[in-house]
Amino acid sequence: MSSDSLTTPPLPRGRLKLVIVVGVIVALAVVAAGIAVRAVDAKHLRTWTDAQAVPSVNVIVPIHDSKAPALNLPGRIEAFTRAPIYARVNGYLKSWSVDIGSPVKAGQLLGVIETPEIDQQLLQARADLASSLANAQLAATTAHRWQAMLGSDSVSKQEVDERTGDLNSKNALVQAAQANVDRLVATKGFARIVAPFDGVLTARDTDVGALINAGGTGQELFIVSDVHQLRVYVQLPQNYAPAVHIGTVATLTVPEYPSQKFSGKVIAMADAVNAASGTTLVQLLVDNPGNKLLPGAFANVIFSLPVQPDSLRVPASALVFDARGTTLATLGEDNKVHFKKVTISRDFGDTVEIGSGITASDRVIDTPPDGLLDGDAVEIANGAKKAEAHG
The missing domain is CATH 1.10.287.470 (Helix hairpin bin)
Known part of the structure; x- marks a missing residue:
């Protein structure tokens, strides 16, 4: 067989043109489809970017608490009467007859000094x-x-x-x-050391043979405390002073009896503010049945404060502190941000009582994001919830 018989005959000119045109059309279709897909993706990207640019916020509604808020403060428990006993004569301790924790009567012998x-x-x-x-x-x-x-x-x-x-x-x-x-x-x-009143011996700082020096400059020998009633001292912040007065009843709790509550009554106030701490000293009287409360112990004192008729409470996390002062970010009807300057009348830790600046119908943004400006549009992530009141 000759080589001429193996050679493919060339395509006719008209058919070749048709193949080229079809190829160009296919290529153009592929390019157009790619451009359309990219345009759709770009549109989706712009839509997603625009959606992400609008911050999502949680909105709460201020509440008026019908229950009296509670003010928790640390207190120091002291004996109703406490008498450190010093020696009036020099000598050596000959004997002692009562140890710590023992009840004593007025005039009971505590110890004898050899003189x-x-x-x-x-x-x-x-x-x-x-x-x-x-x-x-x-x-x-x-x-x-x-x-x-x-x-x-x-x-x-x-x-x-x-x-x-x-x-x-x-x-x-x-x-x-x-x-x-x-x-x-x-x-x-x-030389005979006796109890000055009925109570409990809360300290014995001497022993037999110890050298005794007379006068208040010497060492305390014994301490007798009257614990049938106790005094509780509380440092009350200045802005709460008008709400507490003589006769106000408070509730006390102590760590050793977490489920038990004790009742105390305010019997005295210092009527002066400590310039260093901004507090005034308050004294309460507490009955001590069974001697459960101990002098010198810590107590949590809870005052029930009067309800303010026009006050509203919001979470402390909603407050914004900046160059404008203390403000709250609120939402208008157009879901745009409006910052309102407010005053705080009382701080309860996780919530605050707003004295002025907002109304009960305002929608307040809780934990507003950084960079939020007045007039910004936002998206509400939740339905407007009422602020939880904690006292």
């Missing part, structure tokens, strides 16, 4: 008193004799007056010696 120096001083004072008495008796006998001799003109009036004056002087020395003895006896009586 050898006072014992010796008392012996000397009594000897001085006996000497003064003897001298006074001799002076009295002498004065009586000279008075008798004056009637017979045996002695002069001057001499009688001298003997009488000597008697008066000796009597004065007797009184001074007796006073010294009484003083030492009274001082010796302080």
Whole structure:
């Protein structure tokens, strides 16, 4: 077979043109389809970008709390009466008879101090008193004799007056010696340490043989506390002072009895504000049945505050603090942001009480995003919910 028979005959010219035209049309169709797909994708991207540019926010409605809000403050419990007992005489502790936690009665013996120096001083004072008495008796006998001799003109009036004056002087020395003895006896009586009132011994800071120094500069020997009632001291913030007055009842809780509540009543207020803390001192009186509450302990004091008729409460997370002051971001009917300047009347931690600036019908944005400006459009992620009140 020859090579000419294997060669493909060329296409006719008209058919070749048709193939080229069809190829161009197919290529154009492919390009047009790609452009259309990209246009649709770009439109979708613009739509998604525009949607993402509108921030989504949670909206709440301010509430008027019909229940009285509660103000929780830390308090310090102290005994109704607390008496640290110091020694009035020097010496050594001879014995003690009551230990911590024991109930005591007024006048009950707590301890005895051994006072050898006072014992010796008392012996000397009594000897001085006996000497003064003897001298006074001799002076009295002498004065009586000279008075008798004056009637017979045996002695002069001057001499009688001298003997009488000597008697008066000796009597004065007797009184001074007796006073010294009484003083030492009274001082010796302080060697017996007794309870000043009914209560509980809450401290014993001495032991047998310890050196005792007299006076308030020495060491406390015992502490007696009256715990049938307790005083509770609370530092009340200045802006809450008008809501608390003498007679206000508060509830107390302590960590050791978390499920039990105790009732206390305000019995005194300092009527002055501490410039350093901005608080005023309040004193409450609490009954202590069973001695469950302990002096020196921490207590959580809960005051029920009066309801403010025009106040509204919102979460503290809704507040915005910037150059404009304290504001809330609200939504108008067109779902655009409007910042309103507000005043805070009371702060309850997770919620705040707004004194002025908003109304009950305002829709407030909770936790507004950073960069939100007045007039911005937003999308509501939730239905407008009422602000939860926590007190």
